[in-house]
Amino acid sequence: xxxxxxxxxxxxxxxxxxxxxGFEMPLYYSSIIEEHFAVRKKLGLFDVSHMGNVLVGGENxxxxxxxxxxxxxxxxxxxxxxxxxxxxxxxxxxxDLIIYMISTNNFVFIPNAGQNKIVVPWLCEHAKxxxxxxxxxxxxxxxxxxxVQGPSANEAMQKITDYTLDRIKPFECSNITVANAPVLCxxxxxTGEDGxxxxxxxxxxxxxxxxxxxxxxxxxxLPCGLGARDSLRLEKGFALASNEFAGGRTPLEAxxxxxxxxxxxxxxxxxxxxxxxxxxxxxTVYLKCKERCVPRRRCEVIDNKKNIGKVxxxxxxxxxxKGIAVAHVKHxxxxxxxxxxxxxxxxxxxxxxIRPPFIKKGEC
Amino acid sequence: xxxxxxxxYSKNHEWVKVLDGKAxxxxxxxxxxxxxxxxxxxxxxxxxxxxxGEVICILESVKAASDVYSAVDCxxxxxxxxxxxxxxxxNKSPYDDGWxxxxxxxxxxxxxxxxxxxSYKKETEK
Numbered sequence: 001x002x003x004x005x006x007x008x009x010x011x012x013x014x015x016x017x018x019x020x021x022g023f024e025m026p027l028y029y030s031s032i033i034e035e036h037f038a039v040r041k042k043l044g045l046f047d048v049s050h051m052g053n054v055l056v057g058g059e060n061x062x063x064x065x066x067x068x069x070x071x072x073x074x075x076x077x078x079x080x081x082x083x084x085x086x087x088x089x090x091x092x093x094x095x096d097l098i099i100y101m102i103s104t105n106n107f108v109f110i111p112n113a114g115q116n117k118i119v120v121p122w123l124c125e126h127a128k129x130x131x132x133x134x135x136x137x138x139x140x141x142x143x144x145x146x147x148v149q150g151p152s153a154n155e156a157m158q159k160i161t162d163y164t165l166d167r168i169k170p171f172e173c174s175n176i177t178v179a180n181a182p183v184l185c186x187x188x189x190x191t192g193e194d195g196x197x198x199x200x201x202x203x204x205x206x207x208x209x210x211x212x213x214x215x216x217x218x219x220x221x222l223p224c225g226l227g228a229r230d231s232l233r234l235e236k237g238f239a240l241a242s243n244e245f246a247g248g249r250t251p252l253e254a255x256x257x258x259x260x261x262x263x264x265x266x267x268x269x270x271x272x273x274x275x276x277x278x279x280x281x282x283x284t285v286y287l288k289c290k291e292r293c294v295p296r297r298r299c300e301v302i303d304n305k306k307n308i309g310k311v312x313x314x315x316x317x318x319x320x321x322k323g324i325a326v327a328h329v330k331h332x333x334x335x336x337x338x339x340x341x342x343x344x345x346x347x348x349x350x351x352x353x354i355r356p357p358f359i360k361k362g363e364c
Numbered sequence: 365x366x367x368x369x370x371x372x373y374s375k376n377h378e379w380v381k382v383l384d385g386k387a388x389x390x391x392x393x394x395x396x397x398x399x400x401x402x403x404x405x406x407x408x409x410x411x412x413x414x415x416x417g418e419v420i421c422i423l424e425s426v427k428a429a430s431d432v433y434s435a436v437d438c439x440x441x442x443x444x445x446x447x448x449x450x451x452x453x454x455n456k457s458p459y460d461d462g463w464x465x466x467x468x469x470x471x472x473x474x475x476x477x478x479x480x481x482x483s484y485k486k487e488t489e490k
Contacts, residue, residue: 016400032426033401033452227400227426292449294404294424315426316403345406345422345429 004049005144005202006209013223021113021242023050026225035228036318039191040364043150043216044224047209052116053143053199056107056123058135064127065099065107070251070272072264076101081171081186084259085251086119087268091275092248095119096241096256098188100173108184108199112241116140126267144202148212149195149232152219157196159215161185168196179211190229192236192357234324235317235364237286237356243297243313244284244326250275253328255284255356282309283334287351288358289323292316293344295351300343301327308333311342319364323349365488366393368459372475373484374435379459382475387436389420390463391454394488399425402454405447408465412440416474421464423454436474438467 001024004010010017015026026047028035038044056065065073071084081100085093095118099109111119120138127134148157158165163176163185173186183200198208213221233240237255245254250272260272275281289295295314300307309329317324325342333340336355341348371379377395381388396402404424414420420434443465447453453462469475479487 027427028400031401031455033403231426292404294429296429316424318403347406 002050002141004047005206006047006049009209010047010223015223015225018226020050020226023113025050026223028225028227029223032225032227032231033318035222035224036231037364038220038222039150039193039224039228039232040319041151043148043152043156043219043221044191044228045209045212045216045221046147046149046224046229047144048147048197048229049144050113051145052111052113052119052138052140053145054109054111054116054120055137055139056109056134057105057137059105059133061105061107061134062101064123064130064132064134065109066264066266067130068123068126068267069099070260070266070268071099072261073099073101073107074264078103079172079174081173081188083171085256086122087251087266087272089268089271091250091268091271093245093251093254093256094122096239096245098186100184100186102173102175102184110145110199115241139201142201142203143199144205144208146198146209146212147189147191147195148198148216149189149191149193150219151194153193153195156216156219156221157212160211165196179208181205181208183208190238191232192238192359192361193232231315231318234313234315234326235319235357235359237326237358239326240313249328250281252276253282253284255326280331282328283331285309285327285329285334285353286356286358287311287325287327287340287342288320288354289325289342289349289351291323291349292321293323293342293349295323295325295342295344295349299325301329301340302343302348303333303338303340308340314342317358319359323351324358325351365397366459367481367485367488369481371459371481372435372478373481373487374433374478375487376433376435378432378435380435380475380478385472386441386466386468387438387475388463388466389435391423391432391458392484393458396455396458396462399423399430401426402451405451405454405464407443407445407447408440410440410443414438414440414467423451432464434467435478436467437470439470440465440467442466
């Protein structure tokens, strides 16, 4: 099993570890709930080095990246990033990811844990097939990724960099120096709070995590694990690859149609367009339960005593103290405001179909 | 980690306090620390009859559901309703405020099969 370069430090900080896509990563340190609230109210620090880093450069890398992604990457400007998906020819999602344009002919993207092994050969194949002079380099094992998330992230991070962080707007990125180490800093994340993600080669930058942790103490920073990462993203309705589209859903079925730019050509476009026109594909719905309960993956969704679908991600919202779930249902069953129920341990719990997120900014 | 004197323990990490043919049941400090934050408790219905080893209650931590087994043949007399809205009591106070239920025992000899604090301590060190 692979480990983050910070494994020993995390162990010292009391991390309880879990296996995730071949990596042994912290599940939590003190308590998932406490870590969740730290991020919502103040500051949390995540190590997400299990995720991939892939550099794309050479000649016209944007041409290849546009071809393989539902976003039109050729429209990106240096210092900008975009959340997108890569599709197979049949329109199903291979992976969801953020592509960052660092400078002209210089991109990096972050595939999900383990997906770099699938995505990189697949990209190389398409580059070769089309005779593109693109250089693709998988630096997953040489790079680290930290996420500094929460309302105090900007203020805390500003103390350890000379760069004016206000200049980095949401979904923008810049090469800056943090704690004397050069990092690619972006205002992105997976928690729905303000914050940054830092990507950098591990080799010379062993102190970035410790510096943020020490500086963050003034803001009651907590080191956070994958448990809080999951509950935080769920409250915002963000998709988790292994739950929401593992096994082959299209962006339409996975609730990610908003990521598609239809005005450019991309692999899988024909299949997704056909599905869109036919219209009878499964819908992603967001279910907010009326009471405290814990819907889990694979729980049945019931409408009028009939099974209409299944939960793909669910849990107790620490902020709402009610059950929340993402589910996939028959197309005709989706209706905002409709009351259905979720079957948990043979008992039905009422839930309303809402538009995500479950928690708005500052609501917790 | 606390293993309290004056209680009996099961290998499934429940504690039992015997009082006049009745038993108060909860989970141990060791169990709560392994489960992590408990966010939901499905309490048994009052009057429910259970055999030793049957599921008396379901606990949901953030990451997983866990069954609590009855350590004795019993019928449920009283449940700790506070747990419905404050399941975190199981984490904060597993031996006091976080008790799960009180049952009347069908077989007064059964507690003898349970573990002493010393034996339970060995069980957690395995």
